[in-house]
Amino acid sequence: MTELHKGPRGQRRGRGARERILDAAQNLFREQGINNTGMNQLCEVANVSKHTAYQHFTSKDELITEHLRQQDPGTMPEVFDRADLTPRERLLAAFEKPATSTPGGTRLCPFIEAAVEITDPEHPARILAREYKKSVAARLTETAREAGAVDPELLGEQLALLLDGASVRTRTLGTDTDPTAAGIAATLIEHAIPETAPPRPRDSAGEMPRA
Amino acid sequence: MTELHKGPRGQRRGRGARERILDAAQNLFREQGINNTGMNQLCEVANVSKHTAYQHFTSKDELITEHLRQQDPGTMPEVFDRADLTPRERLLAAFEKPATSTPGGTRLCPFIEAAVEITDPEHPARILAREYKKSVAARLTETAREAGAVDPELLGEQLALLLDGASVRTRTLGTDTDPTAAGIAATLIEHAIPETAPPRPRDSAGEMPRA
DNA sequence: CACTAAGTGAACCGATCGGTCTGGATAAGA
DNA sequence: TCTTATCCAGACCGATCGGTTCACTTAGTG
Structure with a gap:
């Protein structure tokens, strides 16, 4: 068969x-x-x-x-796999619109859509959505670490929250709110990454000095 | 009533x-x-x-x-009508959990729920949701202005986005993400309001610097 | 060519959807 | 008391839901 x-x-x-x-x-x-x-x-x-x-x-x-x-063909590869950008730039690039904008505004993230429309938290789709969201946060955290953030875990989770917030707010308001999220992201990144740490390949040679 | x-x-x-x-x-x-x-x-x-x-x-x-x-009995009165708090404290209080937490996590904002479940953007419920979200942002903006923020409009919209982000992320992940949003809010507020004298707070406004 | 399996289209299933309607019970206002 | 309005229980409606079945066509392969 x-x-x-x-x-x-x-x-x-x-x-x-x-x-x-x-x-x-x-x-x-x-x-x-x-x-x-x-x-x-x-x-x-x-x-x-x-x-x-x-x-x-x-x-x-x-x-x-x-x-x-x-x-989910690999957690936003068009952002995280861009070798032409510094880690810090990559974090900001996550908030740039991918020109995929549907007529009538950017569309709601399909994982959020599923998480809201499906009641049962144990539904395979819900589980998938949960893992995807975790995966995005993990990628952000990882990149934040490369960028030399003081608390990469925190920054990653914060940026992930911003992405989700922009997605649903765009839906509820009917207007694009990505720029707002990008603005917050810029502030957070600036705030979380010490001034003198731009070029820093994934080789974590040393930990950042604590303040 | x-x-x-x-x-x-x-x-x-x-x-x-x-x-x-x-x-x-x-x-x-x-x-x-x-x-x-x-x-x-x-x-x-x-x-x-x-x-x-x-x-x-x-x-x-x-x-x-x-x-x-x-x-919507008046756009979060339990937050904005608290005369015992300074405007700055009120902004932060919007991210405190109202102990309304349902077993299994805080519930999704009903307006977001409606905005996702209902397709037609002209549905009365969708319009209501839109206006409510605008109203919350306006209240935040207003309070931000009282608190002396440099760009109250911006800060209001930013904080509103954080609230929505926390709500949906809590839903998708199944874990409370309000603290993350509160952390971001604290950073943004600190960043947006000049250090110069807050309007005579009776209590210490200084909070722990996010563990 | 014969074989086999993926494909079609429509009829069909029980359940449920949002919504209507009837008939009778209940309780307050005059 | 009589009137009037609210309410209940449940049968009923056409439409649609997710899903199944059947008789038949189409296409690739040995």
Whole structure:
């Protein structure tokens, strides 16, 4: 049944139904929410029969989870993997808009969306969201450490909170609030990183002098 | 709050069905979300017949809106109306937990909940949420001005973003993140208000420098 | 070509959705 | 007392929900 000689992963040799489904899910979930999107509509948009959909995903919950998993191709690589920036610059770059702005404002982070729409805290999607958020904070912390922050853990968690705050506030207000978050970030970074520590590769040669 | 025997407006003379409905809505919406709560269940919990419910609220949407309206008895009066605190202290007090913590963590701000669960940006509940968030920011700005902040508008908007960030991050992570927001707030406030004499605080405003 | 498996489209399922309606009980105001 | 308004219990409505099943088509491979 499931054994295949071709597919790299679960995919089949036929046309890519799975991808179309996940694409449709991404668009519909973003535009009208998860709970407001029915499987009938989703299949229609994806040009896929319900039968096929339920072959790829055993339930809507699983589809949601898979959808979220796909949103996380490695914790904001377009920010953290930029070798052309100093760690300090990378921290600030996390607050720059990626030009992905949807008409009508930047979209709400899909992990937050899931965390709010799904009640059960043990739902796989909720767990995934939790881990993703932790992962982002960890990356920020790591970068903060490279940048020579006094308390990298604290700064990382603070910046993560700013990202989330900007995301939901943009949603509630309908106006872009990323600049506000960026401003706070700049203040915090300036405040947390001693003046004389710009160029500092990930080689942690020595700890910063305590004040 | 409102006299029951003689409704100030139009209806009601018997027992308080309306209040029971709104109470049930508050509990259920908080515990399992808006979209996941059906009118049947709501009426059951409220000990109210569907007929009665639909006499008080013409639709579920109206109930949601009314529910939200009730959540806003004047933009955080327990914070902004405390005459015993200096403006600066009041700004910080906004980040103190009101001991309303539900088992399983502080609950998500109901306005954010509505803003995420309801798709249509023109939905009355969405509009209400938007105005509430603006109102909180305005109050913070006002207080920031009293406290002598250099740019009260900016500080108000920044602190508002922190409140929202803490609320959703608490939801996604499942752990209380208010302290993180409070820490950022302290830094921002310190940074935005000139050191020169705060308006004669009777108590020491100096706090511990964030462990 | 024959085989096999992924695909389609629509009918269908029980449950629940938001919302309506009827009939009768209850309690206060005149 | 009679009137009037509030309320309850629950049947009922069409629509939609997530999910299943079936008869059939399509496409890749040995």
